[in-house]
Amino acid sequence: MELAYLNGWLGSLEEAHVSVNDRGYNFGDGVYEVLRAYDGVIFALEEHLKRLESSAAAVEIELPWKPAQLKNITEDTLSKSGIKEALIYIQVTRGTAPRSHSSEADMLPNLLVTVRNIIEIPPSLYSEGVKAITMPEFRWQMCNIKSISLQASVLAKRRADRAGAAEAFFVLPDGTVTEGASSNIFIVKDGVLLTHPADNRILSGVLRHFVLKVAESLEVKVRVEPFKISDLMKAEEVFITGTVAEVVPVVNVDGKIIGGGQPGPLTGLLHQGFTSLHE
Amino acid sequence: MELAYLNGWLGSLEEAHVSVNDRGYNFGDGVYEVLRAYDGVIFALEEHLKRLESSAAAVEIELPWKPAQLKNITEDTLSKSGIKEALIYIQVTRGTAPRSHSSEADMLPNLLVTVRNIIEIPPSLYSEGVKAITMPEFRWQMCNIKSISLQASVLAKRRADRAGAAEAFFVLPDGTVTEGASSNIFIVKDGVLLTHPADNRILSGVLRHFVLKVAESLEVKVRVEPFKISDLMKAEEVFITGTVAEVVPVVNVDGKIIGGGQPGPLTGLLHQGFTSLHE
Numbered sequence: 135m136e137l138a139y140l141n142g143w144l145g146s147l148e149e150a151h152v153s154v155n156d157r158g159y160n161f162g163d164g165v166y167e168v169l170r171a172y173d174g175v176i177f178a179l180e181e182h183l184k185r186l187e188s189s190a191a192a193v194e195i196e197l198p199w200k201p202a203q204l205k206n207i208t209e210d211t212l213s214k215s216g217i218k219e220a221l222i223y224i225q226v227t228r229g230t231a232p233r234s235h236s237s238e239a240d241m242l243p244n245l246l247v248t249v250r251n252i253i254e255i256p257p258s259l260y261s262e263g264v265k266a267i268t269m270p271e272f273r274w275q276m277c278n279i280k281s282i283s284l285q286a287s288v289l290a291k292r293r294a295d296r297a298g299a300a301e302a303f304f305v306l307p308d309g310t311v312t313e314g315a316s317s318n319i320f321i322v323k324d325g326v327l328l329t330h331p332a333d334n335r336i337l338s339g340v341l342r343h344f345v346l347k348v349a350e351s352l353e354v355k356v357r358v359e360p361f362k363i364s365d366l367m368k369a370e371e372v373f374i375t376g377t378v379a380e381v382v383p384v385v386n387v388d389g390k391i392i393g394g395g396q397p398g399p400l401t402g403l404l405h406q407g408f409t410s411l412h413e
Numbered sequence: 414m415e416l417a418y419l420n421g422w423l424g425s426l427e428e429a430h431v432s433v434n435d436r437g438y439n440f441g442d443g444v445y446e447v448l449r450a451y452d453g454v455i456f457a458l459e460e461h462l463k464r465l466e467s468s469a470a471a472v473e474i475e476l477p478w479k480p481a482q483l484k485n486i487t488e489d490t491l492s493k494s495g496i497k498e499a500l501i502y503i504q505v506t507r508g509t510a511p512r513s514h515s516s517e518a519d520m521l522p523n524l525l526v527t528v529r530n531i532i533e534i535p536p537s538l539y540s541e542g543v544k545a546i547t548m549p550e551f552r553w554q555m556c557n558i559k560s561i562s563l564q565a566s567v568l569a570k571r572r573a574d575r576a577g578a579a580e581a582f583f584v585l586p587d588g589t590v591t592e593g594a595s596s597n598i599f600i601v602k603d604g605v606l607l608t609h610p611a612d613n614r615i616l617s618g619v620l621r622h623f624v625l626k627v628a629e630s631l632e633v634k635v636r637v638e639p640f641k642i643s644d645l646m647k648a649e650e651v652f653i654t655g656t657v658a659e660v661v662p663v664v665n666v667d668g669k670i671i672g673g674g675q676p677g678p679l680t681g682l683l684h685q686g687f688t689s690l691h692e
Contacts (some may be wrong), residue, residue: 149516151430151433154429159437161563236570274552275551283563286562291515399535
């Protein structure tokens, strides 16, 4: 059964409610993580909790829970849900107080953990690949923080949806491609795997991290450095990474065919390598 | 009594709750307005509702309420609260649905209207002025939309707080000063009133609009054009505008004294002129 944990309360997701004075609701003032459980085991829980901590620190929210407590709460909610293939969401907001931009120091953060059934992903996503679009980067300049202030990403996703695409890639004025609205992007150029460095322009994904590890173990040539939209359009392979869909080939960008319109061999190898990490 | 209206429900602000699946809570996916009632009369209600509509359109939320309905709901909530000097908050979020970046077309927006007592503003704010700081612009590039994804503004306000300042001004790489985290900024340079044009870099405030009107009626020389941080630091007068505090003199920026450290005469005249609009 899909469950929500909210500040000690546990119940159905539909019954979980927060005050309209929650700063998450008025200011998007909070941080989050999306996790995946495979056969009842949460993948990379510690990495996710570490990133949650660093996002919280970056927005100056002091977490009143120790990592072990967050781990217990998350695992306990998963276990009580009885869901094996789960999508887990953790959100921490600054707290609840009458709306004012300034935030008092003694506010108590709100913790939400939800456990849902993972969305069924059609196998064609991997065998056929997806379309993507590009658009000028217009988000804030602290994309390394996993903040719930996601209006820009929502608008980018809507633009992609309208174009029949699965993802929108952001492009800086100098042509550098940073990441997708909810994924990291990798390209293969002259046999080398390229992805943007983990700076303020991207959210350094947990999947991104593991794909880089898999690439290393497979002795794939990797360069973690910015690449341009011209590189993207001529790439041998393009794929995106994210917690839910893992590794997804991109075969069309802005209506132009990438890599012959077929998912690339390295994309498949890396996905296979990732899959073996949680089997 | 402080009241909240929420999708037809009316009750105390403390009792108003929303689902954790409200997209306002997970994505900062919504827009808002802050209004002021003087002696039971809402100032510039139509201007605010018009801006709410245009913000909603910009984030592709179709409002299911006609302007007249929104007007009635807002005025009715104010009237039932019995509060005369009121701070009114209107928020519209995309709707409620299990968390997913993509948003379905048939989602029904959520409407929140709250009425609170206006915060008492100490007269010294106007007679002595306030301090401000500057910081590099790091927000998204659609600041013309009054979105609730306000993480960047919250962080800027916290930085100002720590510096003992009332506001943080954003500065573009070329030195242009855009606006404050929750206010518009005006400077007086060589007797001319300057403020940034209403483009994607600022939220065109209702107070900003009326101050410009008052300036016009007083035959003050006005130039609505970008100015630099060097202009700000040498300005004869600096002030900020916002719905709650109206017109507030700034006498210190980044620790440097502005205009001899005293609120300027034009600032006072414009504030007086504004006050006469709602008396």
